[in-house]
Amino acid sequence: MSELEESHRTSVELFAGGGGLAMGVERAGFRPLLFNEFAKYACETLDMNVSKRHKADRIRIPDEDAVAADPYEVPPPGAVVPIVEGDVQRIDMGSLNGQVDVLAGGPPCQPFSLGGVAKGDEDKRNMFPQMFRAVRQIQPKAVICENVRGLLRPSFKPYFDYILRELEFPFVERRTNATWQEHDDVLRAMEKRRVVRPDERYDVVMTPVNAADYGVPQIRNRIIIVAFRSDLHVDLDTFRKLITPQYSEGALFRSILNGEYWKRHNKVPKHVQNRVIAGVPKNLPLDDGSKPWRTLRDAIEGIEEGEDGKLPSLPRISWEKLDRVDYEIKGFKYHVGWPGARIYDGHTPNEYDRPAKTVKAGVHGVPGGESVMLTDDREPDSGSPGGFRYKHRYMTVRETARVMTFPDEWELAGPRGEQMRQLGNAVPVLLGEVFAKAVAATLDEAESRA
Known part of the structure; x- marks a missing residue:
């Protein structure tokens, strides 16, 4: 028993x-x-x-x-x-x-x-x-x-x-x-x-x-x-x-500035680190001993602890695979690329190095960009500062499930829209x-x- x-x-x-x-x-x-x-x-x-x-x-x-x-x-x-x-x-x-x-x-x-x-x-x-x-x-x-x-x-x-x-x-x-x-x-x-x-x-x-x-x-x-x-x-x-x-935003900011966060994520490009560090407020609250907020990157890379210890990193979604086809990447269900992600005026996307935005009960989370995320990849764009812009895509259902702290073995019934609705309501x-x-x-x- x-x-x-x-x-x-x-x-x-x-x-x-x-x-x-x-x-x-x-x-x-x-x-x-x-x-x-x-x-x-x-x-x-x-x-x-x-x-x-x-x-x-x-x-x-x-x-x-x-x-x-x-x-x-x-x-x-x-x-x-x-x-x-x-x-x-x-x-x-x-x-x-x-x-x-x-x-x-x-x-x-x-x-x-x-x-x-x-x-x-x-x-x-x-x-x-x-x-x-x-x-x-x-x-x-x-x-x-x-x-x-x-x-x-x-x-x-x-x-x-x-x-x-x-x-x-x-x-x-x-x-x-x-x-x-x-x-x-x-x-x-x-x-x-x-x-x-x-x-x-x-x-x-x-x-x-x-x-x-x-x-x-x-x-x-x-x-x-x-x-x-x-x-x-x-x-x-x-x-x-x-x-x-037990967790706080201030502790996350301190871990970004003192390098502890980047030690956990040691493959993050330097240009991403610099951008994130530049966005940290200058005046931080006093250290109260709390733990750093967990981020979207923590969830995807498996830093967040599961019942059996550290979770595995989710496989990278290739830009060529945003085709709605479930390839069962390394055994991860619902980790499927989805085309058509856009960033609308006033609707900010998720950023890797912040907690995700609120998961809502919809297919893509629009309005609000809740299921769109900026990646570490960038491409030339003469209209953007520095001549580059960061590429974005929809979060997969499995990434969204991790943000909701569901275990990877948790199965979800129905098509993508129903799966996202269940997660958004949970x-x-x-x-x-x-x-x-x-x-x-x-x-x-x-x-x-x-």
């Missing part, structure tokens, strides 16, 4: 997508009991990869039929793990009550009309209510949610504060036809009176994050919401210390792992005091 199968920690993953958060949670030592996802290709991706580590059974929810709870009994160690494809609203998870340590997921929160939210009219695609329903049915010890940083914008703050209060009091259900403002008034009253049972209340920690600050080779600004069931009496300060960022594996390990350690500490 594997170490994971022997683990006493368990997890359920909703809105699992391509599996980034799910893998991070599993790496933190949680044994999965159930995965749920709506998108067909994402379910295929989960099926291909979960099946490598567990017995897995892909279950499709018929649109016309109600879903019984029976298929979702708690699977014992080594048993089949269900991957449920379909609408989360049709899943009854009551049989998992009291059996789950962590309920994880990134509920889709489609852009609301600010006018609509102000009037109490909410987008039906908002899946936070389904996350709260799952909390009521399962009563997990902890909840991990990831979502976009846009939820913090001032115009949306009242509604987002309401979402956090709903997670704090998930058992206080909203009345039929009540507006969110009316329900929020009820929750605020509960907050003041503190009369809710501890096992039906959660202590909520909301953390704005940049994934680069946690070792992910990508600028990715998100929020992560973690909630602990109040009857467990966890030490929230312990949790907050465990999620303190939580970077490493970011999910950091927060899941912090949750596990915080629960362990609380249980040791009980």
Whole structure:
């Protein structure tokens, strides 16, 4: 029996997508009991990869039929793990009550009309209510949610504060036809009176994050919401210390200036080094002992550490091979050259010696140049400073997966556009792992005091 199968920690993953958060949670030592996802290709991706580590059974929810709870009994160690494809609203998870340590997921929160939210009219695609329903049915010890940083914008703050209060009091259900403002008034009253049972209340920690600050080779600004069931009496300060960022931009700049960065990448042309050094700000913050941000070059060259140590360098993509043909270069799947990359006015490309830009859920990442990168190769251009310009191309799917810290053996279902969409919608594996390990350690500490 594997170490994971022997683990006493368990997890359920909703809105699992391509599996980034799910893998991070599993790496933190949680044994999965159930995965749920709506998108067909994402379910295929989960099926291909979960099946490598567990017995897995892909279950499709018929649109016309109600879903019984029976298929979702708690699977014992080594048993089949269900991957449920379909609408989360049709899943009854009551049989998992009291059996789950962590309920994880990134509920889709489609852009609301600010006018609509102000009037109490909410987008039906908002899946936070389904996350709260799952909390009521399962009563997990902890909840991990990831979502976009846009939820913090001032115009949306009242509604987002309401979402956090709903997670704090998930058992206080909203009345039929009540507006969110009316329900929020009820929750605020509960907050003041503190009369809710501890096992039906959660202590909520909301953390704005940049994934680069946690070792992910990508600028990715998100929020992560973690909630602990109040009857467990966890030490929230312990949790907050465990999620303190360990990486910084200043440390990257210092490593570029003192040469440590170039020792790791000793084949970088001198003209590239000079260009990068010239772009380092003159006034750097004081050294706080943090590690350097990881860069796109780190990801491609394999400096970033994997589960089994240093990753291999990805093979170079030849300019003659930007032809969409998968040659399975040295065994690397999805490392395929793609033609037609352009740099648009105002859309800056990725640079090797910075963290990548945010991977977005699209084929090429336009607008923004998110999947276009400058290379070390240059060609004559009389209109550019110095008479040369650096050549650019689209990042391959495998390079993008590395930027999202997925392992090279992770397979992705569907055509290129679907693969990129899954990666753009995912939580970077490493970011999910950091927060899941912090949750596990915080629960362990609380249980040791009980």
